Each structure stands twice: as C-alpha cells, then as structure tokens.
Amino acid sequence: MQELLNCEDDVEDVFCQTFQISHTSMGETVTIDLKPMGSEIPVTNKNRGEYVDLYVKFLLVDAIQRQFQAFAKGFHSVCGGRALGLFHSVETQLLVCGRKELDFATLEESVTYEDGYHREHKTIKNFWTVVREMTNEQKKQLLHFITGSARVPLRGWSSLPIVIQKNGADSAQLPTAMTCFNRLLLPDYATVERLRQRLFLAVQFSKGFGLT
Template sequence: MFSYDAETRYTWFKGESLEPERQFELVGMIVGLALYNGVILGINFAPIVYKKLVGEQVGLEDVKIAFPGLGKGLEMLLDWKEEDGDVEDVFCRSFDIEYEVWGKVRTIPLVHGGSNIPVTNANRKEYVDLYINHYVNESVKRQFGAFRRGFHRVCGGPALKMCRAEELEMMICGTNELDFKDLEAGAKYDDGYDANHEVIKNFWSVAHSMSHEHKKELLMFVTASDRVPLKGLGNLVFVIQRNGPDTERLPTALTCFGRLLLPEYSTKEKLENRLITAIENAKGFGLV
C-alpha cells in the first residue's frame, strides 16, 4: 500500500497498489482516531500528505523535500540557462512520465499526444507543473482519495481547516525536539529511587550527554515512540524503577507503562555502557 524512501525515511502512497480503497480508507480512519484521541503515531508520511489533507497547494519546494532526486532534476530543468542551449537538446524529454509497474516500464502522457511533444525552453514550466501534478495527485488519486475520506470521516470539519499542514503533522506525529531537561523535570521514580539517588543523578548525566540519535533510541526503548507529545516531554509518562542491586544485566523496559527498569549500577561508566548497549540492541528480540 505504501512505499518507503531510505534516503528521506518518508512513506508515500503506492500508485500501482492493487489493494481495495477500503483498506486505504481504514488507514485514514485510524490516523484520524489517533489524532482525535491525542495518541502520537510513529508514522513518517511525506509532508505533502498533510498539505493535501488540509487542501494546501503542493509545489516544487515540497517535491524537493519529499523526493529529493526528482525535485533536484526538475529544478535543474527550470534553472537551465538559455545561453547554454535549449533544454530539448540537453535533457531530451517529452511531455510524458515513465513508471516501473510490476517490473515493466509504463509511459503515461501528461497531455494528449505528450510523447510526441518535446520539452523546450518555452514550455518547460508547464511540463514541470504537469509532472508534479501527476506525481503527487493523479498517480495516487484513488489511494489518497480513499485515505482522505477515512481521515475526514473522523476529523473533518471547520476545525481542520484552521490548521496549517505543519501543525496537523505535529498533532499527529509530535515533534523531534528532544528537551531532556523537560523529561527529567516530569520523571517519576519507584522502588527505592528518587531524584537525589546517586544512580538517578548518573542516569540523567548520561542521558543529557547523549547524541540526538541515542536520545531517540532511549525514548523508543522506554515508551515505544521517539516522538514528543504536543505538550512536551514533561507530559510523557517516564518512570525509572529500581531493578535490583549492581549487576551485569542490561536495563529493561515496560513500554506499555513507560517504565525503565534500571539496576543499581555501581558506577556512572557502567551505567552508561549497559544503557547504551540496551538501547542500541533492543529491536528484534527481548532483552531479559
């Protein structure tokens, strides 16, 4: 139903998907229900999706963000200087678009007889506009239309029209700004730990010095999401619970309850080593 771009890490609709429309409509309803109930989702749709949901116009700058290779190519076509030659001779393009569908290349004209109309200096702007419209609208019209219907069945109405695309994205996916001081201020402790315990002081010293990627991994490890709620990390359920005396065992977590089970490591260095090992290797199997 969806494609994933390893470069941008964005998810986009598969125009060649044969899944029935009700499947896309169901996904739209689930996203709408998450928004309605204030549940942050770990999805990474291309920003274009949110622009289309609120009815904003999509242009070349949006394509450059969502599909960098395509965007740069179209921009190069527009910026080509006439004194360096006609784009017809340099780019050798016509008014059509080619897709690989199920292992076969399919050519779709952007206008009637487009395969026989060359792209020139005079008509290149029209070509880019048609190309973008086809790529982000026409090619996924069935799939996105069903997704949008499902979303609007739950969250449609005047309130949605008040949002900008980036605001809608933030409400659905949270933000990437990781303020661990805010997280520390809202943290709770259990089974013998408190804010003044030496292990807790060591923990926050390690956490604050982590790279951005490790901070995301720590949040994912404890809460099952690396996204930040709208009200900030201070409103996130984050509990550090003592899990026995000093040991060689790794920290574990109860993600459903936002609890980090942290043994009483004897040194800061050992805590850092055990914690980093746990969060870097927590996918694919259970750590006990």
C-alpha cells in the same frame, strides 16, 4: 531531477527525455503522459522546469490519489467535524504528531521511579548525566526507545508520564523498554561508563513498534 535542472549542456541531447514517464504498478510497467501528447514533447532547457514540476506532482499527488483518498476518509471519520476547519495544516500536524522540541530538563523533573530507584540514587544520577551529554538527535532516539514516539505530546510531558524502573543488579544486560507504558527498565549499573555504553547500544540498535 536536480541533475536535469543543473545541466549546462543541451538537455534534449543529453537526457533524450519526453514528457512521458514509466513506473511500475502491481508488477507491470505503466507509461504516463505528464501532459497531453507528452510522448511527443521533448524536454529541453526551456521547458525542463515544467517537466520537473509535473513529475513531482505525479509522484506526490496523482500517483497516490487513491491511497490518499482512503486515508482522508479514515482520518475524517475519526477527526472530522467543523472543529477541524479551525486549524491550518501546521496546527493539525501539531495536534496529531506532537511537538518536535525536546525539553529534557522538564522531563527530568517529571519522571517517576520504581523498585528502589529514586531521584538521588547513584544510577539515576548517572543516567541523567549521560542524557545531558546526548545530542538532540540522540535524545529523540532515547525518547522513541522509551515511548515509541520521538515527539512530545501537545500538552507537554505532563500527558506523557515516564517511569524508570530498576531491572536487576549490574550486569551485561541492556536497558529495555515497555513503550505501551512509557517505562524504561534500567539495570543498576555500577559505573556511569557502563551505563553509557549499554544505553547507547540499546537505543542505537533497537527495532520495534513505533508511532512516528
């Protein structure tokens, strides 16, 4: 689409495109007119903006209308009611998905520890040293690794209690997580370098259940 919009030559000659498109549905190729008699209307330098707008509308609205209606019905059956009308789209997204901003300083204060770990334990101090070195994107990946979501609940960390539990002595084992319980299982690594390496490997290459 961007190439079409940026083209400085004769669009009609270069792209040979009309206001008709093709897409695959249930294994079959289906042709759609983006406007009445679209197959007979060439895309030109003058009307290419309209073509792109109609194409985008088809992809994001028309093509998924049936699926979206099913989603909307399910969403309103769970979250519907008069109260929903009090929120605009951004506020609704915040309620459903949580906050994007990550305040890990506050998280550090709210985390609890089990099986021998505590705030002053060497491995825990090393863990937070590594976390403070992370970029914001890496922190999102870590949060997703532990909880299954890269966002903070609307009410903050207080509604997302995270536990760091000792998982054996120093070893080659990677950290693991129980996302349903927001629990990080962290071996008692002997050095900060080993902890950093193992944690980054676990977070970077983890695959599994996710909420966002």
